[in-house]
Amino acid sequence: MRLFNFKTALNFMKLKWPALVFSTFLVIGSLVSLFTQGLNLGLDFTGGTVIEVKFDQAADLNKVRTALGSSGFADAQVQYFGTSQEVMIRIAPREGVEQKTIGEQILTAINTVAETPVTVRKVDIVGSSVGDELKEDGFLAILAALVGILIYVAARFEWRYSVGAVASLLHDVIITLGLFSVFQLEFDLTVLAAILALIGYSINDTIVVFDRIREMFRKLRDATVEETVNEAITSTLSRTTMTSFTTALTLIVLFFMGGAMIHGFATALLFGIAIGTYSSIYMASSIAVILGASREDLLPTVIEKEGEGTSAL
Amino acid sequence: MLNQNSIWRYLTVVVVLAVALIYALPNIYPNDPSLQISGTRGAEVSAEKVTVLEQALTKENISFKSVVLNKGQILARFNNTEDQLKAREVVAAALGDEVVSALNMAPATPAWLDAIGAAPMKLGLDLRGGVHFLMEVDMKTAMDKNVNDLVQIYRTDLREAKVRYRSVTPDLVNQRVVLAFRTAEDVAAAKAVLSKKEADMVYTEAEDNSLVVTFSEARLKALREDAVAQNITIIRNRVNAIGVAEPLVQRQGAERIVVQLPGIQDTARAKEILGATATLEFRLVDETADVQSALAGRVPPSSQLFNDRNGNPVVLQKRIMLTGNHIVGANTSFDENGRPQVNIDLDAKGGSTFSNLTKDAIGKAMATVFIEYKPTDKKDASGKTIMMKKEEVVSVATIQARLGRSFRITGLDAPGEAQNLAVLLRAGALIAPILIVEERTVGPSLGQENIDLGLNAIMWGMLSVLFFMVIYYKWFGVVANIALAANLVLLIGVMSMIPGATLTLPGMAGIVLTVGMAVDANVLIFERIREELAEGRSAVHAIHEGYNRAFATIADSNITTLLVALILFGIGTGPVKGFAVTLALGIVTSIFTAVVVSRLIVNMIWGQRRGTSLPV
Numbered sequence: 022m023r024l025f026n027f028k029t030a031l032n033f034m035k036l037k038w039p040a041l042v043f044s045t046f047l048v049i050g051s052l053v054s055l056f057t058q059g060l061n062l063g064l065d066f067t068g069g070t071v072i073e074v075k076f077d078q079a080a081d082l083n084k085v086r087t088a089l090g091s092s093g094f095a096d097a098q099v100q101y102f103g104t105s106q107e108v109m110i111r112i113a114p115r116e117g118v119e120q121k122t123i124g125e126q127i128l129t130a131i132n133t134v135a136e137t138p139v140t141v142r143k144v145d146i147v148g149s150s151v152g153d154e155l156k157e158d159g160f161l162a163i164l165a166a167l168v169g170i171l172i173y174v175a176a177r178f179e180w181r182y183s184v185g186a187v188a189s190l191l192h193d194v195i196i197t198l199g200l201f202s203v204f205q206l207e208f209d210l211t212v213l214a215a216i217l218a219l220i221g222y223s224i225n226d227t228i229v230v231f232d233r234i235r236e237m238f239r240k241l242r243d244a245t246v247e248e249t250v251n252e253a254i255t256s257t258l259s260r261t262t263m264t265s266f267t268t269a270l271t272l273i274v275l276f277f278m279g280g281a282m283i284h285g286f287a288t289a290l291l292f293g294i295a296i297g298t299y300s301s302i303y304m305a306s307s308i309a310v311i312l313g314a315s316r317e318d319l320l321p322t323v324i325e326k327e328g329e330g331t332s333a334l
Numbered sequence: 335m336l337n338q339n340s341i342w343r344y345l346t347v348v349v350v351l352a353v354a355l356i357y358a359l360p361n362i363y364p365n366d367p368s369l370q371i372s373g374t375r376g377a378e379v380s381a382e383k384v385t386v387l388e389q390a391l392t393k394e395n396i397s398f399k400s401v402v403l404n405k406g407q408i409l410a411r412f413n414n415t416e417d418q419l420k421a422r423e424v425v426a427a428a429l430g431d432e433v434v435s436a437l438n439m440a441p442a443t444p445a446w447l448d449a450i451g452a453a454p455m456k457l458g459l460d461l462r463g464g465v466h467f468l469m470e471v472d473m474k475t476a477m478d479k480n481v482n483d484l485v486q487i488y489r490t491d492l493r494e495a496k497v498r499y500r501s502v503t504p505d506l507v508n509q510r511v512v513l514a515f516r517t518a519e520d521v522a523a524a525k526a527v528l529s530k531k532e533a534d535m536v537y538t539e540a541e542d543n544s545l546v547v548t549f550s551e552a553r554l555k556a557l558r559e560d561a562v563a564q565n566i567t568i569i570r571n572r573v574n575a576i577g578v579a580e581p582l583v584q585r586q587g588a589e590r591i592v593v594q595l596p597g598i599q600d601t602a603r604a605k606e607i608l609g610a611t612a613t614l615e616f617r618l619v620d621e622t623a624d625v626q627s628a629l630a631g632r633v634p635p636s637s638q639l640f641n642d643r644n645g646n647p648v649v650l651q652k653r654i655m656l657t658g659n660h661i662v663g664a665n666t667s668f669d670e671n672g673r674p675q676v677n678i679d680l681d682a683k684g685g686s687t688f689s690n691l692t693k694d695a696i697g698k699a700m701a702t703v704f705i706e707y708k709p710t711d712k713k714d715a716s717g718k719t720i721m722m723k724k725e726e727v728v729s730v731a732t733i734q735a736r737l738g739r740s741f742r743i744t745g746l747d748a749p750g751e752a753q754n755l756a757v758l759l760r761a762g763a764l765i766a767p768i769l770i771v772e773e774r775t776v777g778p779s780l781g782q783e784n785i786d787l788g789l790n791a792i793m794w795g796m797l798s799v800l801f802f803m804v805i806y807y808k809w810f811g812v813v814a815n816i817a818l819a820a821n822l823v824l825l826i827g828v829m830s831m832i833p834g835a836t837l838t839l840p841g842m843a844g845i846v847l848t849v850g851m852a853v854d855a856n857v858l859i860f861e862r863i864r865e866e867l868a869e870g871r872s873a874v875h876a877i878h879e880g881y882n883r884a885f886a887t888i889a890d891s892n893i894t895t896l897l898v899a900l901i902l903f904g905i906g907t908g909p910v911k912g913f914a915v916t917l918a919l920g921i922v923t924s925i926f927t928a929v930v931v932s933r934l935i936v937n938m939i940w941g942q943r944r945g946t947s948l949p950v
């Protein structure tokens with residue numbers, strides 16, 4: 022079976038400006054959302070208390086809210102988690118109150134509205150200082166990953182490619198963050214892990230294309246830079262789609278079967294892989310070409326001994 | 335000739351996969367519900383207890399798989415959790431409070447696998463249930479005490495050196511001591527005296543004839559290290575008292591301690607125990623009292639009857655000479671005769687009190703009493719665990735001379751005894767208090783559900799990829815699938831071998847993701863082979879070129895992913911660290927299986943094929 026079998030290269034570079042405009046639009050949109058409404062940060066980053074309980078029957082969220090409200094937890098977020106029997110309660114960190122007793126107070130409050138005592142599935146209490154540190158560490162980790170890749174690609178290829186690669190990675194990260202911001206999906210530590218995994222995945226795709234560009238420069242001596250890049254992208258297109266497809270396949274399995282805890286992780290990666298596949302086809306090489314990447318940058322300079330006649334062989 | 339498998343390739347693949355398979359094997363054996371029985375405070379359980387326990391279990395008609403003594407701990411295995419829970423009561427009744435029992439799931443690894451050190455993967459708390467605490471050492475309180483203490487020490491030092499001062503005041507906000515003098519000469523004299531006595535401090539002369547003393551970096555670091563190390567020792571002792579199988583007490587960063595108690599559900603109880611205070615008292619032995627009559631109930635009104643660790647009675651004066659919160663340090667060394675001793679340092683106030691009291695008590699015996707609150711199984715009306723006060727004489731020694739801020743206890747029999755005493759002294763000392771900054775509890779049912787979810791996801795993820803690869807790449811797809819299966823075995827084998835690797839739910843997600851991404855290398859190779867064939871190369875050359883040319887790309891693209899995984903490992907905690915580990919290992923194992931293992935098979939079957947067609 023074969024998905025793509027092109028006799029001639031597709032002209033991806035023709036679309037480089039429209040693609041760039043489209044991407045810029047998405048990036049700006051994401052940034053606006055990130056700056057205006059921000060991310061719906063999870064407990065890992067904000068600190069506070071999260072309790073997951075399981076009721077024997079379907080739970081009535083309003084009753085739970087009222088019960089919590091009358092116990093002094095009016096600010097509690099109450100929502101279903103997975104099924105209608107499982108309820109997640111989240112409370113912001115509070116000053117003065119002994120963190121340790123909050124869990125017990127909440128449970129007592131919930132049990133007043135439950136017919137049979139609820140089963141505690143999970144209790145997480147995170148101090149706000151821990152969350153702040155994690156925010157900083159997470160940001161630094163993404164930065165470190167990008168800088169590391171910038172240096173590696175610059176060493177293996179050339180700075181123009183390195184800039185193209187990192188710009189397209191930034192593009193993937195910002196737009197994925199944008200998705201989480203626009204839909205206010207919960208951003209917890211597993212999503213941060215997914216973003217980093219996405220960086221690793223997306224750079225994979227980009228490097229495969231770059232490698233092929235280098236090879237095509239060697240092979241197609243008379244082609245223009247754009248033609249060479251088109252040729253490289255076209256010949257790696259099957260591989261790019263195949264790998265994205267198998268990875269997406271496993272992520273869909275994770276999304277539906279991995280449970281609520283993995284949901285955010287799977288969402289971020291699924292979306293990120295779609296964006297990452299697009300950006301390694303349309304963005305990374307386009308930027309390198311726009312920056313003036315040329316054959317000489319990637320190939321060792323050859324001293325031609327006998328003038329012009331060598332190609333006639 | 336092209337596409338020949340060298341003998342080395344066969345050997346490497348066979349050996350690597352065989353080793354991985356053997357080490358992955360323990361994971362398929364189910365766990366036995368078991369009891370882990372250890373002595374209180376790290377003492378060893380004696381061999382006769384095994385017989386006692388076996389008899390008690392037989393008497394109560396509880397069937398057990400085995401009762402074995404190993405490294406000073408008894409491990410009793412049962413057929414089901416019901417027997418396990420019943421047996422726990424039997425242990426308490428038969429062996430008393432000299433032992434602590436912990437519920438555990440002991441891996442039923444066969445003996446031959448056990449002998450080569452093969453063990454199943456460690457599961458994270460999110461998969462086995464339990465409590466995770468992140469504790470922070472409260473350095474502010476510890477520093478305040480240090481500053482106040484220095485004030486006392488400086489006053490004494492200056493008085494002894496006959497340097498006149500106007501005032502010595504603590505500055506808790508800036509964590510320093512400010513000394514005021516009348517003349518510049520006094521400042522210089524004080525500086526000379528003090529910098530000799532307390533060398534690790536920074537002395538700065540300030541305006542108005544004053545001297546500002548701050549802690550040097552080295553001293554601050556030492557204080558912090560001590561506080562954290564002491565807290566870790568104390569927490570370890572207490573965790574041992576709760577009875578937890580495979581607890582983890584580990585330092586994290588500069589001032590934090592991670593405590594993980596798998597299997598513990600009652601967090602309230604765990605917190606009470608961890609937060610309980612142990613104290614220490616020095617008292618004089620009442621040498622006039624008769625032990626026999628004291629045992630009969632006739633204790634002198636000014637005295638009290640205690641027991642030492644072996645249960646022997648000791649009569650001590652009721653008056654407490656000194657409490658443990660004046661101890662600032664205790665460590666062991668050897669005396670002039672090479673016998674073990676414990677060195678104790680007191681704070682300034684403790685030192686002067688002690689020197690006054692011991693002046694008149696030379697030649698008398700002094701006892702060290704350790705007081706601890708131990709949790710009982712009973713709860714009070716409000717549901718709190720009732721704590722039992724336990725007092726124990728841990729050492730009796732004769733006072734040889736007037737004791738000051740530092741003294742030593744000699745005449746101990748064994749280095750182990752000295753070590754134990756030092757640990758107890760430190761445990762009873764006032765150190766920086768700890769605050770719980772993060773707490774995570776995972777219920778046992780959730781843990782098992784997470785395991786099921788993860789296994790299901792791995793299975794279905796794997797199956798869908800396997801199916802797709804066969805459809806798309808035909809027979810070469812089958813080869814890729816064999817490589818993928820080998821990759822899974824290799825990954826699980828390596829994860830089981832590495833002691834630090836823990837499997838978590840995100841880690842399982844990492845395995846699923848690895849399955850999806852691991853085929854990438856084979857996809858690259860197969861696409862390349864198709865291209866070579868399309869360009870008219872022979873099958874032999876297409877295979878050769880396909881593998882060779884794709885390799886550089888595979889290496890390049892995976893090195894960057896590895897870099898990201900390492901960064902993730904650096905910042906991640908708990909579950910996310912588990913993800914980073916599986917991701918990083920998965921990259922390495924998938925390169926091996928996709929390149930080396932699949933090449934081996936392809937060479938074997940199609941390596942010498944004539945013509946220009948391949949089932950790819």
